[in-house]
Amino acid sequence: MDLHSLTIHELHDHLLRKEASATETVTAYLQRIERIDPLLNSFVTLMGQEALREAQLYDNGRKDLEASPLAGVPLGIKDVICTKGFRTTCASRILENFVPPYDATVTERLHKAGAILLGKTNMDEFAMGSSSENSAFFPTRNPWDTERVPGGSSGGSAAAVAADLCAGSLGSDTGGSIRQPASFCGVIGLKPTYGRVSRFGLVAFASSLDQIGPFAKDVEDAAILLQAIAGHDQRDSTSVDQPVPDYRLAMKRSIKGLRLGIPREYFIDGIEPDVAAAVQQAMTTLKELGAEMVEISLPHTEYGVAAYYIIAPAEASSNLARFDGVKYGLRAPDSKDLMTMYCQTRSRGFGMEVKRRIMLGTYVLSAGYYDAYYRKASQVRTLIRQDFLQAFEQCDAIVTPVTPIPPFKIGEKTDDPLQMYLSDVFTLPASLAGIPGISIPCGFSAGNLPVGLQVLGPHFREDLILQIAYQFEQATPHHKARPQMDSHG
Amino acid sequence: MKEKITRQEVRHVAQLARLELSEEEEKQMTAKMNQVLTYMEKLNSLDTSRVPHMTHAIQLQNVFRPDEVLPSMDREQILANAPECDGVSFLVPKVI
Numbered sequence: 001m002d003l004h005s006l007t008i009h010e011l012h013d014h015l016l017r018k019e020a021s022a023t024e025t026v027t028a029y030l031q032r033i034e035r036i037d038p039l040l041n042s043f044v045t046l047m048g049q050e051a052l053r054e055a056q057l058y059d060n061g062r063k064d065l066e067a068s069p070l071a072g073v074p075l076g077i078k079d080v081i082c083t084k085g086f087r088t089t090c091a092s093r094i095l096e097n098f099v100p101p102y103d104a105t106v107t108e109r110l111h112k113a114g115a116i117l118l119g120k121t122n123m124d125e126f127a128m129g130s131s132s133e134n135s136a137f138f139p140t141r142n143p144w145d146t147e148r149v150p151g152g153s154s155g156g157s158a159a160a161v162a163a164d165l166c167a168g169s170l171g172s173d174t175g176g177s178i179r180q181p182a183s184f185c186g187v188i189g190l191k192p193t194y195g196r197v198s199r200f201g202l203v204a205f206a207s208s209l210d211q212i213g214p215f216a217k218d219v220e221d222a223a224i225l226l227q228a229i230a231g232h233d234q235r236d237s238t239s240v241d242q243p244v245p246d247y248r249l250a251m252k253r254s255i256k257g258l259r260l261g262i263p264r265e266y267f268i269d270g271i272e273p274d275v276a277a278a279v280q281q282a283m284t285t286l287k288e289l290g291a292e293m294v295e296i297s298l299p300h301t302e303y304g305v306a307a308y309y310i311i312a313p314a315e316a317s318s319n320l321a322r323f324d325g326v327k328y329g330l331r332a333p334d335s336k337d338l339m340t341m342y343c344q345t346r347s348r349g350f351g352m353e354v355k356r357r358i359m360l361g362t363y364v365l366s367a368g369y370y371d372a373y374y375r376k377a378s379q380v381r382t383l384i385r386q387d388f389l390q391a392f393e394q395c396d397a398i399v400t401p402v403t404p405i406p407p408f409k410i411g412e413k414t415d416d417p418l419q420m421y422l423s424d425v426f427t428l429p430a431s432l433a434g435i436p437g438i439s440i441p442c443g444f445s446a447g448n449l450p451v452g453l454q455v456l457g458p459h460f461r462e463d464l465i466l467q468i469a470y471q472f473e474q475a476t477p478h479h480k481a482r483p484q485m486d487s488h489g
Numbered sequence: 490m491k492e493k494i495t496r497q498e499v500r501h502v503a504q505l506a507r508l509e510l511s512e513e514e515e516k517q518m519t520a521k522m523n524q525v526l527t528y529m530e531k532l533n534s535l536d537t538s539r540v541p542h543m544t545h546a547i548q549l550q551n552v553f554r555p556d557e558v559l560p561s562m563d564r565e566q567i568l569a570n571a572p573e574c575d576g577v578s579f580l581v582p583k584v585i
Binding site: 098099101102193194195208209234237238240300302303305306307309310317321324325326327328329330331335336337338339340341342343344346347350352355356358359360362363366373375376377378379380381382383385417418421432433434435459 | 494498499502503505506507508509510514518521522524525526528529531532533535537540541542543544545546547549552554562563566567569570571572573579581582583584
């Protein structure tokens with residue numbers, strides 16, 4: 001078996017049994033990236049030398065492979081998460097040469113767990129987008145069909161895992177940016193509860209929504225990665241001080257007798273028949289596993305897109321005010337005064353979608369419009385959250401499609417931002433409510449394109465959604481399917 | 490249909506956001522913002538007069554930590570990313 005096709009737990013067993021050395025493993029991955037990534041563009045920056053140096057520490061016995069299930073395991077990390085000494089661009093011109101002087105908390109925790117970082121993965125600029133086409137450098141391609149998008153914004157992290165360019169990766173999810181690309185690329189993606197994982201060192205997009213989470217080849221790997229990064233951090237005052245359960249243990253429980261809610265608002269006109277069929281089939285499987293399916297209602301679902309695309313840009317416009325050409329990043333040269341420098345720096349440094357969101361956010365927060373837009377949206381957010389809280393009185397977890405459509409063609413939606421926003425309709429409500437969600441492969445649509453199943457749980461019940469995902473995965477073959485990349489060169 | 494936002498307003502918002510838009514960008518921005526803001530009108534069909542607004546997903550209050558003096562980041566490291574500095578401070582174009 002090829003090293004690159006192993007899951008994290010399989011690879012770690014391999015390393016422990018000395019069937020492969022850490023250096024061999026890292027080398028195999030770097031060679032594969034060199035061969036295959038030119039077709040996908042999933043990495044922005046590689047950290048090959050550092051990765052090999054780390055691997056040697058295991059091979060010469062200076063670091064202990066037994067220390068954690070991630071020890072010696074090569075991972076990718078989204079380029080919005082700070083890595084000390086390695087540039088962190090957010091796929092933006094404005095941060096093209098930014099080298100963080102510190103590690104994000106999750107980076108630090110991965111290092112502590114002994115993981116080896118292979119590189120920084122591509123994304124929509126500042127995580128704003130649903131296709132990874134908004135990267136200032138290059139679009140990432142879907143390994144299942146390179147004419148199509150991998151989803152976004154964490155498209156690079158999803159594509160890299162799907163194409164076996166790393167054993168697992170981290171992304172960030174503000175409105176679906178982990179779950180949607182996971183669905184589009186046929187891998188597992190988990191967005192934790194808001195507050196479960198520290199955001200320290202995650203370049204902020206919308207601070208009340210952003211969460212970091214894992215991409216993985218199977219549910220057990222997702223549990224391992226979440227275990228490593230979850231938990232309170234004094235440096236992020238919104239991270240919650242609650243005990244972190246043993247996810248690998250919890251996921252092995254049976255789902256017999258669990259009540260799974262099916263929200264009628266998620267099965268609307270406009271959902272692709274292939275997607276609906278795969279999700280229906282998944283529900284049959286869950287029923288066979290002993291879960292009870294109950295129809296529920298999340299009545300404010302249809303307002304999610306409008307509320308989100310007011311709240312997220314509003315927060316973004318404030319967060320992105322820091323990019324002013326003074327302390328780091330790009331500065332437009334030869335500005336005669338400060339105001340000109342700000343304006344020219346930002347106009348050159350930001351791409352069109354980022355500018356659009358800054359504009360929208362500035363507008364909805366501006367005098368005279370705040371009540372009509374921002375205040376209204378934050379009230380609707382309360383209603384959406386209440387929908388979920390009420391639903392969880394009738395069911396333990398909720399199952400839905402991740403997206404209404406399979407991966408679309410590169411360029412298909414770039415001219416129509418509203419159409420792009422509407423493709424997030426099934427992931428946004430959970431983000432607004434702050435609840436956790438996981439995307440797991442549940443079949444294929446025409447053209448062999450992956451379809452994902454979304455499982456949503458109550459706040460801090462990552463253990464429950466992992467349990468449902470794990471039991472589903474044990475009963476189905478979908479997660480084992482891999483795109484045919486090797487025919488290319 | 491009545492425009493939600495005019496080109497003149499777009500120009501004003503751009504100024505607030507410290508962005509400079511070209512003629513063409515301004516035209517496009519106005520069109521796209523109108524499209525999106527028109528869609529947002531959907532929210533007005535909901536009566537939210539008695540609904541509290543929500544700013545955070547998790548209710549946290551008074552997050553305290555001990556007030557301890559800890560080492561902060563090295564000045565040299567921080568200035569390493571500066572577009573322009575003199576080794577002690579960030580340099581910017583003349584303000585006054």
